[in-house]
Structures are given as C-alpha cells and as structure tokens.
Amino acid sequence: MHATLQYLLDLLDLEPIEQDIFRGESHASVIPRVFGGQVAAQALVAACRTVPDDRLPHSLHSYFLRPGDPGARIVYTVDRIRDGRSFATRRVVAVQHGQAIFTLSASFARPEEGLEHQEPMPDAPDPESLPPAEELLPRYADLFVDPGVVDLLLQARQAIDLRYVNEPPFGTAGSPREPRAQVWFKLNGELTGKQDNAVAHLCIGTYVSDMTLLDSVLLAHGRGGWMTGDTVGASLDHAMWFHRPFRVDEWLLYDTDSPTSQSARGLARGRMFTRDGRLAVSVIQEGLMRVPR
Template sequence: MNQALDVLLDLLDLEQIEEDIFRGVSRPSIVPRVFGGQVAAQALVAAGRTVPDDRSSSSRLRSSRGGPNAHSLHAYFLRAGDPGAPIVYTVDRIRDGRSFTTRRVVAVQHGQPIFHLSASFQTYEEGLEHQTAMPDAPDPETLPTAAEMLPRHLPAHVAERLVEARAAVDLRYVDMPPWGTVGQPREPRSQVWFRANGKLADDSLLHVCLATYVSDMTLLDSVLLAHGRGGWAVGDVVGASLDHAMWFHRPFRADEWLLYDQESPSSSGGRGLGQARIWTQDGRLAVTVIQEGVVRVPR
C-alpha cells in the first residue's frame, strides 16, 4: 500500500465520539474547500457503522469478510467544507426493515450543515438479472498514469498538486481530459480507468466508499468537453458539486480496475449534469452515478 492510500484510509476510519455521532478530518485540498468525494465517502462510512450485522454482504464480495451492503446513496452539498476543521457526522436511524435499512447523515462544521446524505442498505438476496453491454475501452495497462500525463499538458505547479491529490488512486484517462483540449469542443463523453493504489481489506463497505470518493473526481469533465473548457486547472470555469446519487448494482473491488464511463446530457442555468456507469474489467455493471454541479464562466 502506498503512503497516500494509507492516509486516505485513515481519513475514512472515523472517530466515534458518541452513539451515532462520528468525527472526521480532512486532507489538504487543491482548492480552498474539502473535496466533495471525501465528505460523501466519510458520511457513508458513518451510516454503515450503524447498520445491523444481518445487512452484511459477505456472500457478495469475493473473499469478503463482511461489511454493510450499501445499494444506494443520495446526497446534497450545502456549503463548502473547511479543510482546516473537523467534520461531525450525525446519523439518524430512519428505518430498519426486514430487508432494507435507511440512514440519514448530516455533516456539520462550525455549527452549520455542509452536507446531507441518505443511504440505503439491503440484505443479500437473489433476483432477476440483466444489464446493458459494457462500452469499448482500451486496456488500462496500455494507458499513461496521471503522473505521466498531467505534466505534459498543465503548468508544473498545477500538475504537481493534482498528482499529489490523486496519489491514493491510479487514475488513467482513455482520451485527453478537458484541460488538454481547451478551445476544442467535442462529444460530451469521457472515460477513465481507476483502482486504489494498493491492496484493500476485504470489507465491502470500504470498496464502495473508495468508489464514492473517486466518483466525484471527474464526472463533470464531460460537461466541460462539450464547450471546450478546461475547468479550474486553467481557470476558465468555476464549479462545485451540488448533488450526487449512486446505485450499487453488483459486488466489485476498488483495488481492481474499474471503468468510469461518463457523459453529460445537458448543461443550462449555470449548472451541468453528468451521468456515468462504473464497470468491472470483466464487463459487469457495478455502479450508476448521476451528479449535478455548478458550472459558471468567470466574469
């Protein structure tokens, strides 16, 4: 395991300060606010730690030793988080049914809510099975790493900060990212392969939380591509996540290659919508993601 992944896992290992109340800290950010994927992943950890043991997905994740079986989350980003202050996560136990468990989590800083999450967990059961076909994508091992690609297309100080911020994850772009094709609008679709930069424990919730963390990194790139904009890296767009939803369809490991296939069907009113599917390398549809974010052109 590399040091950056170790730091990330420490961030996800929340401190319990009271029943259903947890505290998390943040890592230094490349922007003056807490990374949204971190808050979402920490909130899901907090929710999962209050779920009964019978919601374990030990039979779903290969070689798993258990962990709550999250099947969906819906979240709103309310305020920018302060990376220099702890975040307190309060969990409401909304419902424990025979098959499903629902939790609501509020993240608070400086006495104000910055993030709301609703998450649902399910006992494992067999059911109808179908999925759409996985899109074509090159072998991730043939693609350059972020550390190799970023310095070729961004100023050195920006590339260095991005590489450092993403060091816990091996993230590989299939096509040129938006900051590499500024001024050249193209189809609003992008693909990246990703996996944790090291071996993870056999805990299904941890793998889901790692995917949640990564899901906020690149999803709005497809919005920028449609307009030939490069985003914050080149300063031609101001953006922030507004809401985020994920559905976890099938078991997966976040330390094995996952294809994040992303597209944007619309942008308007200073907002952009991204939707995506996450696939395992052997073609199983693992996750569906939808996010809307602020996408403003500076004036």
C-alpha cells in the same frame, strides 16, 4: 502499501465520539474547500457504522450545502430513519463550525436473488496501454492557472491509479467535443486483512466517483475547468446506485456522459464497470458551472 493509500484509508476510518456521531479528518485540497468525494465517502462510512453487517448500501442521495473547510474536522450525525426486515434507511448530516455542509440519505438491503440484466460495457482500451496521471498531468502544466497545481493534483491522486482514455478537458480547452469521458482507476495497492471488506470498497468507490464526473460537461463546451480558470464549478448533488460487488484494488472503467447543461448547471451520468464487464455502479450528479466574467 503506499503511504498515501494508507492516509486515504485512515481518512475513511472515522472516530466515534458519541452514539451515532462520528468525526473525520479533512484532506488537504487543491482548491479552498473539502473535496466532495471525501465528504460523501465519510458520510457513507458513518451510515454504515449504524447498520447490521448483513446489509450493504444499495443507493445514496446527497446534497452539497456549503463549501467544506479543509483545515477543520467534520462531524457526522446519523439518524436511524428505519430498520425493516430487508431494508434500512439512514440520514447523515455533516457539520463544520456549527453549520451543515452536506446531507446524505442512504438505503441498505440484504442481498437476495431476483431478475437480473444489464447494459453492455462500452469499448475501451486496456488500462495498461494508457499513461498514469503522474505521467500525463505534467504535460499540461503550462495550461494551468498555477503551475503548482500539478504537484498538488499528483499528491491528491497518489492513492489512486487514474488513467484517462481520451484527452482530459484541460488538455482540449477551446475545442468542444462529444460530452463523454472515460477513465480507468484502481487503488495503488491492495486491501488486505480487516481493511478488505465490502464497505471499504463501496466507500472508496464513492470517493473516486466525484473525481472526474463533471469532465463530460466541460468537454461539450471546450472548457478546461477550474485548473485552467475558464470555468468555476462545484458539486451540487450526487446520487449513486450500487448494483454488484466490486473491488477498488482491481481495474474499474468509469464511463461518463452529459445529457444537458443549462442555467449554470451541468448534469453528468456515470457508470462503473468491472474489467470483466459487470455494471457495478451508476452515478448521477448536477454541478455548478459558471463562466468567470
């Protein structure tokens, strides 16, 4: 197992410090705040720790309230809102320096049979035909506001094999395109033993879901984002629906688009498909999108 993958797994293994209170480490960030996907994933881990094993999260809704401090630990407090016969609901608040930085509500359910359909998986080239991020990112070093961004991004993504289907927004700045983006991703390693469980796959999927979701908004306006300095952005809220089981150590296609942006806020939608075409996850996020003056 790659050391950075083990670090990611350790990051999601929260320390229990009291009944329904947990503490998590912060990940070194390429920007002066905690990565939003990390906070969302850790909050979901905390919620899962308080729910019976026969119930898994089927949806979450969250708000990013303040920038997280990457140099400080985060405390997660869980409220057990309801435990029904089939469903359970939890509310989680993430706190740093005595202030709430993030809040999440998650609903859990027992698996059961019912009506089933899904929209088809969109076309995409095989992931093996695409270069991994560690080969792609250095090509754009001259476009970044700081050449050191490449090394920091590669360190942050070593645990995840991420492959862009099309040119990323920082590679097409100045040329507006269709507001749609696709990436393939999977872990750089395999989950085994106690680490191989449904909750781990769901929480790592939550972590990755915030990595490239707003790319489609940037593409619509020919913007490169914070890495090129032409846009200042941040996640505002984040919602996910978990439809079918999936493994994050097998390829998943993350297909995203943006129906609108306005008032310095961009809306992005995402769908995660397994390689055999099953729709596993739906995601919606609104992000702050400001143009520096």
